[in-house]
Amino acid sequence: EAAAAFEDMMRIGYDDMSAYDYAYSVAYQMNDEAKKLEYSKIAFEKFGTAKPDFLQRIISSYITDKKYDEARELLEKAIQADPKNGTYYYLIGVLYDDKGEKEKSQESFKKAVEIDPENAMANFSYGTSLIQQYERLDEKTGDMSQADYNKYRAETMNPLLKEASVYLEKAYKLDDSMNNALTNLKIVYYNLNDGENLKRVENLLL
Structure with missing residues (x-):
């Protein structure tokens, strides 16, 4: 009923x-991918880039459906209109990451x-x-050899x-709810044998 009201x-x-x-949000709670995309497109057509979430949701839907060409085309148009938007x-x-093209994604x-x-x-x-x-x-x-490897x-x-x-570290500083940044920092400091920073990160994860 809520979806029908919003469509009106x-x-x-x-x-x-x-x-x-x-x-x-209603479409998300309904787990209705088609409506999520439909509502996002309508919002993006109406408001443009005034709210970035609308475009991000369209791109997310396209990537989920492996519609990479559609996503790329939409993003290229957005970049042409606003090339300074990171x-x-x-x-x-x-x-690119979803496509497995790791160098391009980086x-x-x-x-x-x-x-x-x-x-x-x-x-x-990054x-x-x-x-x-x-x-x-x-x-x-x-x-x-071990020497060459070292x-x-x-x-x-x-x-x-x-x-x-x-x-x-910058990502976590900007958003301290980003525990996946801490998880990856554990990998970094473990492989660098940096015990002090490893302990600090582990404590933040507690």
């Missing part, structure tokens, strides 16, 4: 943005942070991508973890 509201053209949020590059990073997350250093999710995602890069490099070291780790791999720690 949309047909009339009611212009209170919060009402469109409530409509989306959220758009973050969303492109999410798109580039997009980095761009998002450069444009908007205070974006917690962009900081988290930091996490650096950990993933570390892990990919580690997978290729199986044939190395040198490669110190010169090439560990700097990635140190860089990752900067962005993950």
